[in-house]
Amino acid sequence: MRKQLQFNLYRWMLIIALATGITSCSYLDIIPDNIPTIDMAFADRASAEKYLFTCYSYIPAFYHPDSDPAMLGSGEIHIFDGGRNSRANLGLITGEQNVNEPVANYWDGYMFNAIRDCNIFLEKVDGVHDLSQDELKRWKGEVIFLKAYYHYLLLRAYGPIPLMDENIEVSAPAEAMAVGRIPFDSCVNYVNNLLEESAGMLPLKVDKETTEAGRVTKSVALTIRAQLLTMAASPLFNGNIDYTNVIDRNGVSLFNVVADPKKWERAAKACQDAIEETQLAKRKLYEDSKINYYVNDVLKLQCNLKSILFDRWNEEVIWGSTRTDVRWIQTQVMPRLEAEWTLSSDLNGEVCPTLELAETFYSENGVPIEEDVTFEYSNRYKTRQAREEEKWYVKKGEETAILHFNREPRFYAAIGFDRGIWWGNGRFDLEEELYYLQIRAGEAAGLRAWERLSQTGYFCKKLVDPETIIDKDNFTSKTNYFPLIRLADLYLMYSEVLNETKAAPDAEVYYYIDEVRRRAGLKGVVESWKNYSNNPNKPLTQKGMREIIHRERQIELALEGKSFWDLRRWKEGLLKWNKPIKGWNIHGDTAEDFYNPIVIQRCSFSTRDYLWPLKEYDLIVNKNLCQNYGW
DSSP, X not given: OHHHHHHHHHHHHHHHHHHHTOOOOTTOOEEOTTOHHHHXXXXXXXXXXXXXXXXXXXXXXXXXXXXXXXXXXXXXXXXXXXXXXXXXXXXXXXXXXXXXXXXXXXXXXXXXXXXXXXXXXXXXXXXXXXXXXXXXXXXXXXXXXXXXXXXXXXXXXXXSXXXXXXXXXXXXXXXXXXXXXXXXXXXXXXXXXXXXXXXXXXXXXXSOHHHHXXXXXXXXXXXXXXXXXHHHHSTTTSSOGGGTTOXXXXXXXXXXXXXXXXXXXXXXXXXXXXXXXXXXXXXXXXXXXXXXXXOOHHHHHHHHHHHHHHSXXXXXXXXXXXXXXXXXXXXXXXXXXXXXXXXXXXXXXXXXXXXHHHHHSBBTTSSBTTTXXXXXXXGTTSEEEOOGGGTTTBOTTOXXXXXXXXXXXXXXXXXXXXXXXEOBTTBOOTTSOOEEOOOSTTSTTSOSSSSSOOSSSEEEGGGSOTTOEEOSSOEEOOOOOOEEEEHHHHHHHHHHHXXXXXXXXXXXXXXXXXXXXXXXXXXXXXXXXXXXXXXXXXXXXXXXXXXXXXXXXXXXXXXXXXXXXHHHHTTOHHHHTTSOEEEOOTTOSXXXXXXXXXXXXXXXXXXXXXXXXXXXXXXXXXXXXXXXXXX
């Protein structure tokens, strides 16, 4: 149906363009009058519902490294350079972004098409004769949300954008087609208003998760609103003098370069509203895995932390994705646990964490390893054998890097490392020998041929369901939906914005971050830093607490595509993405040779890379557009 509608729309656009001699921008879709197929799409409830799902269908396939720029563009993940997967999004941090064929080009992609379809729905749905008033209200609320959401996705990538409140009619003059960009703060206010409007029309929760999976609720709308206003309050968009001279063709400044502290207060209120709504919807931090196997406390906690992503529609998930191919992702990150699995066509294992991400996780004492006074940080690349009491983390008697010992539970739940225990994949009984990773050259999960390998010497354990079973002949997995928003994200965001509104952190700031840490088996920040950090007063200042919260977000939300956008809005990309991506020497077949950090990928990131460029062609055909800073 959608293809037929698009065909008719584009056919009429072409006729008008040829008749007037004007080339219109690719994102500027025009609604022709009296096109029968559009009216037919709203002839009855069943047809209108299909159009509703068309509006949903534009939600990106998050978590996919080839379609989600936040995966490869974050520096958390590397992808094998001799593999079959696209590495294009890596160009966002390797200096390959450009104005001729921009990387991850949302502008000329489908986002404006998505907004157009949302506008069509809102214009037509009132005329559906057999739609109840309750359903009409809900459906309109959903599409108003989606319209806001697609604007938001464009905003965080490009900054100021054109606002497509209504589709332009076919009879509009040429000047009306050449729309310009709107100042950033005005865009934020527009999207905020749409989200508030939609929240008042959406249900508290979906009643039938099996048939309504992925549909939005009031909690979703308010949480995206909190994300929007937190982004707007952050340094990239709040008082960023780099954008002083970003001015449109009429001399209007597109950014307010004077920092406004009230934006943090507005974001804090939005986070509070969202949390209160999630409480009404009975959302809470996930703490009890439904996997019914006898395990000890160590593995139980790791299982709980991994199952946050894989226990479908659990109590922590605010909004889940039905478009992410979870089975495919597992094939891209799963290691070979047995040497004979080399022949498996289902195992790729080439999407892998970086050494820097492995070092980001805390020590077992809940502080950074470079701050922990008990951690052998200067010797972290040296090796030792695992002892009896460490056998649930590292294979007893095997040799691995000191970096892999005495780490927090989230490290062991998220990162697969050489000689590390891999609980699951059909081996759940603690009386039998559990799998462990062997990643050195020539070993089961190591370099055996220049294909299907982890180039960093690590694996994304977090992205593999403990109950998935893979071997050389089989691949058995549950149907899963990864979360797009979960409560821990909202809690940490609230802690962040509260900290920015206060002269010094207080109990309210600590509460939300400490709740996330408690679930991960860690003590609160004040206690942990006081007892184990070489900077014990760090949590007592706003600056110190800011650093702690930023790192906590990178750890808790690791491998979920959040760090990419966080580092941008914090303006920390210059520090993060000008360092090379490193991993272990996977050509080494002994511990001595393997445990040597090597450079895998050079990175390059400049101030202009924080926002994506508009394509040069778009600026030629629409003189009312202006380019982003530095491009």
